[in-house]
Amino acid sequence: MDHEQAHWFKSSYSGGSGTECVEVADLASVIGVRDSKQPRGARLTVQRSAWTEFVRGLRSSASGECAVHS
Known part of the structure; x- marks a missing residue:
């Protein structure tokens, strides 16, 4: 899908x-x-699986801060 649409x-x-x-x-x-x-x-595109993990991390954080994983 086009970013503009x-x-x-x-x-x-x-x-x-x-x-x-x-x-x-x-x-x-x-x-x-x-x-x-x-x-x-400028825009970013993120693989769906990476976005899902990012959102999951935000939701599971009690302090509202994203944990950094290496």
Whole structure:
């Protein structure tokens, strides 16, 4: 799927201002990540399995901080 045509969304934790947020999109085989301040700027693509592990780590962290694994 093209990045321009993707449905980008923000976390419900982002608040109502709509600025300074990370946006994500399901791009079929990968997850797209971008800065809401620069929607046409640089974007990351992350393998779905890596994104799933990243989100799982965030959810399981009691302090809200992501643990770093080597």
